């Protein structure tokens with residue numbers, strides 16, 4: 654079972670829908686690393702820069 658949260662009531666529940674009617678969300682967002690995303694962006698940017706370099 655996953656714990657979920659109603660953002661309107663700020664109440665934790667196990668239901669997918671809060672009793673106020675709002676769809677509850679998982680309080681923890683899907684796992685991802687901002688640093689990894691940044692690293693990927695940097696690699697792409699570096700490649701772009703290298704491709705544009707006039708020698």
Ligand SMILES: [Zn+2]
Pocket residue numbers: 659660661662663664671672673674675
């Ligand atoms: Zn609610």
